[in-house]
Amino acid sequence: MLGYPTKKKTQPKVVNMANLGMTLESDIEATNQYYLTHNIAVIHKKPTPIQVVNVSYPARNKAKITEAYYRTPSTTDFNGLYKGKYIDFDAKETNSKTSFPLANVHEHQIIHLNDVNNHGGIAFLIVGWKIYNEYYLLPFKDLKIFWDESRNGGRKSIPYDFFKEKGITIPFSYQPRLDYLKAIDILLGQV
Amino acid sequence: MLGYPTKKKTQPKVVNMANLGMTLESDIEATNQYYLTHNIAVIHKKPTPIQVVNVSYPARNKAKITEAYYRTPSTTDFNGLYKGKYIDFDAKETNSKTSFPLANVHEHQIIHLNDVNNHGGIAFLIVGWKIYNEYYLLPFKDLKIFWDESRNGGRKSIPYDFFKEKGITIPFSYQPRLDYLKAIDILLGQV
Numbered sequence: 362m363l364g365y366p367t368k369k370k371t372q373p374k375v376v377n378m379a380n381l382g383m384t385l386e387s388d389i390e391a392t393n394q395y396y397l398t399h400n401i402a403v404i405h406k407k408p409t410p411i412q413v414v415n416v417s418y419p420a421r422n423k424a425k426i427t428e429a430y431y432r433t434p435s436t437t438d439f440n441g442l443y444k445g446k447y448i449d450f451d452a453k454e455t456n457s458k459t460s461f462p463l464a465n466v467h468e469h470q471i472i473h474l475n476d477v478n479n480h481g482g483i484a485f486l487i488v489g490w491k492i493y494n495e496y497y498l499l500p501f502k503d504l505k506i507f508w509d510e511s512r513n514g515g516r517k518s519i520p521y522d523f524f525k526e527k528g529i530t531i532p533f534s535y536q537p538r539l540d541y542l543k544a545i546d547i548l549l550g551q552v
Numbered sequence: 553m554l555g556y557p558t559k560k561k562t563q564p565k566v567v568n569m570a571n572l573g574m575t576l577e578s579d580i581e582a583t584n585q586y587y588l589t590h591n592i593a594v595i596h597k598k599p600t601p602i603q604v605v606n607v608s609y610p611a612r613n614k615a616k617i618t619e620a621y622y623r624t625p626s627t628t629d630f631n632g633l634y635k636g637k638y639i640d641f642d643a644k645e646t647n648s649k650t651s652f653p654l655a656n657v658h659e660h661q662i663i664h665l666n667d668v669n670n671h672g673g674i675a676f677l678i679v680g681w682k683i684y685n686e687y688y689l690l691p692f693k694d695l696k697i698f699w700d701e702s703r704n705g706g707r708k709s710i711p712y713d714f715f716k717e718k719g720i721t722i723p724f725s726y727q728p729r730l731d732y733l734k735a736i737d738i739l740l741g742q743v
Contacts, residue, residue, distance in 0.1 A: 397667070403671050408625075425619065425621065426602065426620040446638070447637070447673075480633045481637075482594070
């Protein structure tokens with residue numbers, strides 16, 4: 362019988378945000394996937410820690426979690442391996458035009474990045490300025506200076522000018538989306 | 553009023569399994585905590601990946617996950633940083649007396665450890681023999697030989713004798729519980 366095509370069952374109901382460059386996190390995940398498939402680096406996002414309280418088994422071999430809560434992570438979101446080096450970072454976005462508020466960074470992230478830095482890893486933040494559509498790699502040692510200053514009664518943010526003048530720009534393109542390893546090459550003086 | 557001491561309110565109702573050496577995973581987590589607090593290494597277990605489907609908000613600022621499912625991890629359970637080196641591993645236990653079945657290892661773990669190995673990281677398994685109460689570090693290159701053999705129609709397990717003869721023993725003690733970095737030092741020829 363002819364007629365209008367029926368709605369395909371396989372049609373996705375939910376738009377996959379990871380393909381639209383909607384968030385900094387999904388851009389980094391797409392970039393990591395590019396690095397992995399092109400054999401450039403092995404970097405993954407860690408799963409969000411969740412405390413599972415109750416699980417039911419509606420079918421054999423199928424566990425359904427019915428009660429769970431988000432937990433505070435004890436580390437950063439991303440880590441991995443590039444050119445034999447351990448790298449570790451978190452990604453932050455700001456809507457500000459003038460400064461990146463340090464309230465965006467949690468103390469446990471500072472402690473963790475400091476540990477990484479002390480043990481010879483490459484620790485940093487990726488900071489996205491939404492209004493300018495600009496992305497920077499902020500090395501932990503620079504972040505640490507502003508963090509310590511803020512804890513000693515100083516300013517609670519990092520001025521945009523600091524990023525403009527001293528930051529390492531991360532190029533935004535189609536593939537890879539956010540080529541932050543280029544910025545790491547600059548950081549390591551390998552360019 | 554004198555009498556028998558009443559039950560203290562702070563008495564824990566639930567026994568903390570992490571303190572009893574009940575599972576290999578909890579022993580490794582306790583060891584990682586020891587390494588971290590003693591400034592030896594920065595190694596963490598990754599959270600179990602969970603796909604969240606529904607969240608309710610029974611109270612302000614309190615998210616309760618009401619429907620979620622376990623997802624298959626794309627990497628191993630543990631990674632981190634030791635002496636400037638990236639390390640990555642999974643932990644496995646067997647009840648066998650004679651051989652470690654390769655069915656305990658998933659293909660995505662082999663692929664991931666192979667990537668880590670190729671990019672200059674230290675990739676391995678920690679294998680626990682429950683019956684003997686023995687623990688070994690199995691370097692990825694050894695695991696790979698047996699894995700490839702099994703994929704080519706060969707044996708589907710690694711004999712206990714191989715561990716006895718070629719394995720690197722991990723000492724079990726009170727603190728740290730499972731000092732696997734000692735085994736890595738041997739692997740790196742630093743002893």
